[in-house]
Amino acid sequence: MLTKEMYQRYSRQLLVEQFDETAQQRLHNASVLIIGAGGLGCAAAQYLAGSGVGHLLIMDHDNVDLSNLQRQPLYREADVGKNKAESAARQLLTLNSEIRISPLVYQATPALLEALMPVVDIILDCTDNLPTRLMINEAAYYFDKPLFIGAASGNLAQFIALSPRQRHGCYACLYSPDQHTGNNCLTQGILGPVVAIAGNYQALAALYYLSNINTPEWGQLHVFDGMKMQWSQYAIPKRANCSICGDR
Numbered sequence: 001m002l003t004k005e006m007y008q009r010y011s012r013q014l015l016v017e018q019f020d021e022t023a024q025q026r027l028h029n030a031s032v033l034i035i036g037a038g039g040l041g042c043a044a045a046q047y048l049a050g051s052g053v054g055h056l057l058i059m060d061h062d063n064v065d066l067s068n069l070q071r072q073p074l075y076r077e078a079d080v081g082k083n084k085a086e087s088a089a090r091q092l093l094t095l096n097s098e099i100r101i102s103p104l105v106y107q108a109t110p111a112l113l114e115a116l117m118p119v120v121d122i123i124l125d126c127t128d129n130l131p132t133r134l135m136i137n138e139a140a141y142y143f144d145k146p147l148f149i150g151a152a153s154g155n156l157a158q159f160i161a162l163s164p165r166q167r168h169g170c171y172a173c174l175y176s177p178d179q180h181t182g183n184n185c186l187t188q189g190i191l192g193p194v195v196a197i198a199g200n201y202q203a204l205a206a207l208y209y210l211s212n213i214n215t216p217e218w219g220q221l222h223v224f225d226g227m228k229m230q231w232s233q234y235a236i237p238k239r240a241n242c243s244i245c246g247d248r
């Protein structure tokens, strides 16, 4: 049952086709783990908070750097030097004080992910390095949690939605641990709107999924080329003998 204030706050999304009171209530009951509060996490978290997702757990051990402000709009100049998860939580609560936000000032570890998985409905991978992404992929598969992955560098953005229950390949099928892409913000640079596009895809897919009004096309690699303003889409096939998603 939505309160009068909730009806007013969420009135515009409640007008969207299929997005009814039940959908809003489902969002209110949902918990989302956002790992990484950089460009991807900032973009995704602000829309999930605004939309009324009941509990956001935001994990980042890093501090805000002056060079982050160009593409991480949850932070202000006064946040430079402060922890990202805590700064993001403060800012998000000024946007929506009706939801719960748990800042987690930690670096992701298998033990930490193991502890968090049972209390969240989905995971948003908003990190920026392959070892952490593979660790998150493994935890999501082990605990059977849908995983929404964003990535961006240079003029390119990526989005992937994985469901351990579906028969597509996983992140470890796409990238093996010995693969060194070398693509990150430090080497390739990044434009703010490009990384926000990937984060917004994560938020949109999460909203549809959590409200149960649509499911994303699982197991597809979506690649956005900012220079061409175009998306391309590729299926992620299961790799033979994948230790994460094979023979489930």
Ligand SMILES: [Zn+2]
Binding pocket: 169, 170, 171, 172, 173, 238, 239, 242, 243, 244, 245, 246
């Ligand atoms: Zn796999």
